[in-house]
Amino acid sequence: MMPDLQQVGEGETQQWAPNITAPVVLLENVSKSYGKIHALSEITLALSGGVTGILGSNGAGKSTLFNLLMGKLKPSSGSIKLFGTDPWKNPAPYARVGFVPEHEKMHDWMTAHGFVSLFARLNGLTREEAKSEADRVLNFVGLTDVAHKQLGRYSKGMRQRVKIAHALVNDPELIVLDEPLQGCDPLARTTIMNVIRELGKMGRTVLVSSHILHEIERITEQIVILHNGRLLALGNLHTIREKMDNIPHTISIGCENPKELAKDIINNDAVYGISFPSGDRLQIQTHNLNAVHRELPALIVANGHKVSSIDNPDDDLESILKYLTGGLAR
Amino acid sequence: MMSPPKKDNVFRALDRKLGAVTEFTMRQYRTKLSTWVILGVGFIAISIVVLFYVDSMQQEIEAIDNDGDSADWDGDGYPTGQERIYGTDPENPESHPGTFTPPIAPDAPEKWINEDDFDWDLAASGDTTAGYDDDGDCRLADSTQSQKDNNRNNIECDIILDYDEMRGEWSEPNSDRLVDEDPDEEKYAKEAIHRAFLLAIGKMGFVFLLGIFLPLFLATGLIREEMDNSTIHFMLAKPIARRDIFLGRIVGYLGIVWPYIIAMGAIVGIISGFAGPGESLFRFADLGMWMAIIFATMLATLVYGMLFCALGTLWKRGIILALPFAAWELGMAILSFNAPTSSILRFSVIGWSLNIIDAASLVVWPNMALFISMGMWGGGYGGGGYGGGGRWDNSLEGAGALSAFASDTGLGISPIATIVVSTLVLLFQAAILWLVGSAIFKGKEIE
Numbered sequence: 009m010m011p012d013l014q015q016v017g018e019g020e021t022q023q024w025a026p027n028i029t030a031p032v033v034l035l036e037n038v039s040k041s042y043g044k045i046h047a048l049s050e051i052t053l054a055l056s057g058g059v060t061g062i063l064g065s066n067g068a069g070k071s072t073l074f075n076l077l078m079g080k081l082k083p084s085s086g087s088i089k090l091f092g093t094d095p096w097k098n099p100a101p102y103a104r105v106g107f108v109p110e111h112e113k114m115h116d117w118m119t120a121h122g123f124v125s126l127f128a129r130l131n132g133l134t135r136e137e138a139k140s141e142a143d144r145v146l147n148f149v150g151l152t153d154v155a156h157k158q159l160g161r162y163s164k165g166m167r168q169r170v171k172i173a174h175a176l177v178n179d180p181e182l183i184v185l186d187e188p189l190q191g192c193d194p195l196a197r198t199t200i201m202n203v204i205r206e207l208g209k210m211g212r213t214v215l216v217s218s219h220i221l222h223e224i225e226r227i228t229e230q231i232v233i234l235h236n237g238r239l240l241a242l243g244n245l246h247t248i249r250e251k252m253d254n255i256p257h258t259i260s261i262g263c264e265n266p267k268e269l270a271k272d273i274i275n276n277d278a279v280y281g282i283s284f285p286s287g288d289r290l291q292i293q294t295h296n297l298n299a300v301h302r303e304l305p306a307l308i309v310a311n312g313h314k315v316s317s318i319d320n321p322d323d324d325l326e327s328i329l330k331y332l333t334g335g336l337a338r
Numbered sequence: 339m340m341s342p343p344k345k346d347n348v349f350r351a352l353d354r355k356l357g358a359v360t361e362f363t364m365r366q367y368r369t370k371l372s373t374w375v376i377l378g379v380g381f382i383a384i385s386i387v388v389l390f391y392v393d394s395m396q397q398e399i400e401a402i403d404n405d406g407d408s409a410d411w412d413g414d415g416y417p418t419g420q421e422r423i424y425g426t427d428p429e430n431p432e433s434h435p436g437t438f439t440p441p442i443a444p445d446a447p448e449k450w451i452n453e454d455d456f457d458w459d460l461a462a463s464g465d466t467t468a469g470y471d472d473d474g475d476c477r478l479a480d481s482t483q484s485q486k487d488n489n490r491n492n493i494e495c496d497i498i499l500d501y502d503e504m505r506g507e508w509s510e511p512n513s514d515r516l517v518d519e520d521p522d523e524e525k526y527a528k529e530a531i532h533r534a535f536l537l538a539i540g541k542m543g544f545v546f547l548l549g550i551f552l553p554l555f556l557a558t559g560l561i562r563e564e565m566d567n568s569t570i571h572f573m574l575a576k577p578i579a580r581r582d583i584f585l586g587r588i589v590g591y592l593g594i595v596w597p598y599i600i601a602m603g604a605i606v607g608i609i610s611g612f613a614g615p616g617e618s619l620f621r622f623a624d625l626g627m628w629m630a631i632i633f634a635t636m637l638a639t640l641v642y643g644m645l646f647c648a649l650g651t652l653w654k655r656g657i658i659l660a661l662p663f664a665a666w667e668l669g670m671a672i673l674s675f676n677a678p679t680s681s682i683l684r685f686s687v688i689g690w691s692l693n694i695i696d697a698a699s700l701v702v703w704p705n706m707a708l709f710i711s712m713g714m715w716g717g718g719y720g721g722g723g724y725g726g727g728g729r730w731d732n733s734l735e736g737a738g739a740l741s742a743f744a745s746d747t748g749l750g751i752s753p754i755a756t757i758v759v760s761t762l763v764l765l766f767q768a769a770i771l772w773l774v775g776s777a778i779f780k781g782k783e784i785e
Contacts, residue, residue, distance in 0.1 A: 071785070078575055080784045099577050107575035111568035117369040129358035130576035174572065 024100035027092025031056045032182050032213040033077065038086035040072050040237075047072040048237045050086070055215070059208035061224035061245075062217040063325060064234035070217040071110065073234065074186050077215075078107050090182065103131060106175030110186035110217075112167070116160030120151055120170045123159060128177040138177075145173040150199055165196020172203060182213045189223050201227050221325040233332065240332050248328065250298065255331055257297045259304075262317040266290035269313050276303060288316075355578045356586045363560070363590020376555045377598055384543050388606055391535045395613045399524040399735060401451050404717050405516065407475065408450035419450040422475050452522040456712050458497060469497035469517045476516040488515050499708070508711035519717045523734055528615035530713055530736030533706070536610065536624065537699060537743035540631035544603065545691045546671050549638030550664050552595050557643040558657050560587040562650035565784055574784065581776035584651075588643055588772070595639050603632035623702060630698030630757070634691040637764040641687045644768050648775030651782060678745035687767060690760040696747045697756035706744060713737025 031054040040048040048069045064070050075081040076088055079095035079102075088094060090101040115123060125135075125142035133141060146155045149169040159167060168188055175183055185204070189197050204227050207214050218224050224231060225245060233241040233248075241248055263269050269290050270282050278300050281293030294300045297320070308315050367373045403409070407419030411429050418428040420435065424442065427433040435442035450473070458468030471477050476486060476495040486494040489512045497513040513519075561584065564570035573583055607628035614621045645663060650656030670686035678696070683689030700706060716732035747756045 075785055078571075080571070080574055082783060099574075099579055101577070102575055103577040105575065107571070109568065109571040109575070111571060113567045113569055114572075115366070115569060117366070126358055126362055127572055127576065130355050130573065130578050132354050132577070134354065175575075 024093070024098070024103075026101070026104065027089075030089060030092030032091060033215070034087075034089040034092075035073075035076075036087045036089075038076060038083045038088055040069075040076060040081060041084050046237050048076070051239050052086075053232065053239065053242070055213055057211055057213050058230055059204060059214040059216065059228035061228045061231040062215060062234060063219070063221065063224055063231050064217075065219050065325065065329070067236075068219075068234040069237040070219075070234055071186060072237075074107075074184055074215070074217065077184060078102075078105075103178065104181045106177065106180040106183040108168075108171045108175045108183075108185040108188055110190065112164070112191075114159050114167055114171070117158065119156050119158055120146060120162070120166075120173070121155040123170065124174045124177065127174050131178045133178070141177050142173075145176040146170075148176060149173045149203055163193065163196075165192040165199075168192055168196060169199060169203075172200065176207075180212070182215070183207055184215045186217050187219075188216060189218060189220075197223075204228075219325065221328065233328070235329055235333060240329070248332075251331075255295065257294050258321055259292050259294065259297070259300060260285075260317075260319045260321055261290045261292070261315060262288060262319075263290060264288065264314040264316075268311075269308070269315075272307055272311050272313075273304075276300065276307075355576075356582055356589070359573070359578070359583055359586025360590040360593060363587050364593045367556070367590070367594045373556065373594065376552065377594075380548050380552065380598075381602065383547060384539070384602060384606060387539055387543055388609055391531075391539070391610065392613045394531055394535075395528065395615070399527045402523050403451045404520045405454070405475075407453075407473075407520070408447040410447065415444045417445055417447050417450045419453065419473055419475060420445045422478065423473075425478070425480060450520075452520055454516070454518055454520040454717075455522045455525070456518050456717075458499065458518065458708075458712070466499055467491065467493055467496045468499055469495070469513060471495040471514075471517045473516075473520070476514055486514060489513060501707075508707055511711065511715045513715075513718055521712075521717045521734065525615070526713055526734045527736040530709070530734070530740040532610070532614045532621075533699070533703060533709075534736065534739040534743045536627050536631075537695065537740070539606065540627065540634070540695045541671065541674075541692050541743065544599070544631050544635040545638050545688060545695065546668065548599060548602070549635050549688070549691065550642055550667055552598075553591075553639050553642035553646045554657065554660055554664060556595060557588070557591050558646040558650040558660055560591055560643075560647040560650065561779060562654065562656055565651075565782075566654070570784060580779045581772075584647070584776045584779050585772060588640075588647060591643055591647075592636075592640060595643070596636050599635045599639065600632055603628050603635070626702040627695075627698055630695050633761075634694040637694070637761065637768075638687060638691040641764055641768045641771065644771035644775055645687075648771055648778055651775060651779045674745055675742060679748035683748065687764065690763050690767075692745070693747045693749065693760040694757050696745050697753035697760070699744060700747075700753040710737060710741045710744060714741065 033053065033055040035051050035053040038048060038051045039046065051073065062070050062073065072081065076083055077090065077095065079099060082096045088096070091104060093101045095101055118126070121139075121142050124145060125138040128138035128141045129135065143152070143155075146152055149172050151166065151169055151173065154162075154166065159170065162170065172185065172188065175185070188200050188204070192200065201223075204214055204216060208228065216224065216227060229245045230243070231241070231245050231248070232239065261269065266284050266287070266289060270284075270292075273279055273290075273292060274282060276299075278294045278296035279292050280295065283291045285291055292300070304318070405419075407422065408417050410417055412427075412431040412434075414431040414434040414436070416426070416434040416436065421428040421433075424435040424438070426435055426437075434444075436444065454471065454473045454475070457470035457472065483494075489496075489498050491498055495514050495517050497511045497517055499511060500509040501507075502509050561570070564573070574580070607624065611621045611624055612619070614624065646656065646660045649659040649663075653659055667686055667688045670683055671688045671692065673680055674683055674689055674692050703709065713734045714732075714737050716734045716737070718732065747753070749756050749759065751759070
């Protein structure tokens with residue numbers, strides 16, 4: 009048996025070309041179970057273009073989904089296609105995919121530039137091409153000045169950016185990021201979010217997983233919510249949220265004089281309860297979040313209140329999950 | 339970037355993905371302390387054996403008067419051997435060559451030690467008779483015909499050589515009395531110990547010790563460690579088949595191990611070439627042996643590397659799976675010394691690797707079997723000297739060791755054909771294990 013000298017992959021992949029009519033990512037009735045544990049059940053999903061957030065609490069099946077997409081796991085049933093090709097059987101589609109794994113371990117003895125350029129060669133680039141490609145992607149994530157330092161000396165956020173850089177080699181059409189913001193400092197967070205938004209604007213298909221809603225919210229509006237291995241919701245974050253508006257909500261307002269503000273707000277029909285958790289904070293209960301949010305700014309301005317913050321403490325993943333599962337979550 | 343791959347030549351194509359995995363693997367090994375510890379331990383282990391060898395080469399081996407004719411029994415100043423030649427009575431002080439006219443001066447006793455060395459070590463195959471009576475004590479004028487030819491082949495003062503085709507070895511030499519009966523122990527022992535050392539260190543030191551333990555510690559984790567560290571994800575997310583990752587990792591491991599084996603072989607080969615016995619300063623003739631030892635070890639590390647890497651991929655504690663294989667191979671190595679023709683050796687890696695060394699030893703030292711047979715015979719009087727000396731056999735020092743380490747190849751074909759067949763079998767084993775290993779890796783679900 010001769011080794012495959014062209015190194016494009018296996019024999020059948022020599023002439024691999026993406027199926028133009030197929031979606032970038034296509035999952036049909038995909039299930040993955042380990043014995044009796046169902047990590048994913050009957051997921052059907054088609055994605056092409058734009059940034060999509062994969063939301064779910066820990067253990068919801070986000071990583072399993074990504075591992076299936078990256079050909080590391082074989083689905084128990086159903087079919088997965090990347091550009092029309094099954095990634096478990098054929099690694100060729102990865103020529104157009106960049107992947108940022110969630111695992112923290114890296115080859116600490118390599119420099120960022122060495123790491124990115126070496127793995128760029130696995131995309132079929134020559135040494136020279138790989139080096140200039142490494143320069144390009146490290147510049148894209150803002151690491152040019154430290155590119156020749158060893159990875160072992162990098163901060164967590166910098167390592168995360170190196171992983172993203174490595175995934176951007178060869179300008180992939182699909183970029184999969186598994187919890188890219190986890191454990192990052194605020195600066196790295198901002199950089200990474202900007203990079204993801206930028207990729208979305210460039211028309212790439214980006215999948216980002218997170219278990220924190222407001223992280224995703226700042227990057228994308230299109231979300232997929234996974235819960236206990238099931239696809240709970242798919243679509244625009246605001247559409248989902250509007251549906252939630254008619255259930256009880258809490259709004260927390262930080263202001264100088266909560267009592268005065270309460271007097272003005274109590275007249276609103278949507279508000280049915282008020283409390284004062286501290287001297288500079290007012291908490292209101294509503295069953296029409298949208299209506300309150302519509303009228304609140306005008307009310308504050310008209311009466312000259314000094315407001316420092318408006319938060320929706322319920323507006324997190326847990327409350328969305330609770331709503332979507334009819335209170336069964338947790 | 340979207341265009342299909344350009345027509346590369348083979349080397350450019352290799353330089354791409356497979357080359358990248360290989361280069362990565364080699365650089366990774368170089369940064370690991372454990373690599374250097376393992377290579378260092380191998381170096382120390384081999385060096386200790388070499389030290390023993392060099393020491394034994396420096397030691398003087400006592401010259402033994404096997405036939406006892408250096409002694410002057412009657413005290414007339416003439417050694418027995420000299421008196422025998424001249425026909426005087428070695429046990430009568432009045433009878434000695436000094437009474438001749440003109441008188442013959444007495445020989446120093448040393449002249450009659452090792453005075454009748456082997457003369458049949460270069461007998462061509464097919465020769466049935468060899469030997470020469472250097473000291474003339476067989477060809478004495480007053481000996482009868484039957485005294486000169488007591489092996490009854492109608493040739494005076496010779497040794498009958500009989501190669502037993504059925505048993506594949508030389509029968510005990512059947513010599514006329516007092517032919518080649520006082521061999522040079524030092525010359526024989528140094529040569530025999532040198533050859534035994536080359537075979538022993540080649541088989542046990544290189545093929546077994548380096549050949550099994552380097553792959554055991556260096557190849558078992560090739561894929562497994564990357565899986566355990568979760569760093570394999572970077573590689574798996576690239577458009578490269580797992581079969582090629584497996585191969586690239588193996589080639590990278592060989593890129594560390596093979597140069598090491600070549601360097602070790604060269605170092606030990608040069609030391610033994612200078613320290614070994616012989617007329618010339620350096621034993622160039624041994625070069626073929628060292629090439630065979632290095633070659634056999636390289637093939638062994640290739641096959642074991644594939645095997646252990648596959649076992650490591652199969653199970654987290656692949657080294658536990660590898661140990662029974664290593665034990666099996668040790669058993670086969672021991673078996674190859676005792677029963678080299680045993681067909682069970684065909685189901686091992688080491689059996690084929692050792693075949694290469696044994697076959698090479700027959701090419702480099704064509705008279706090996708006869709040489710061993712000579713040493714075991716020892717001149718007929720025995721290594722312990724005249725009168726027994728308490729030894730149960732007659733063999734010369736070194737003959738036993740050489741006989742233990744030299745084995746038949748057991749294939750029944752010429753040495754060169756043995757090397758070719760063994761090489762092909764080992765390469766076939768490596769190819770099968772590569773396919774099995776990549777199939778295991780390919781079917782492995784990795785989280």
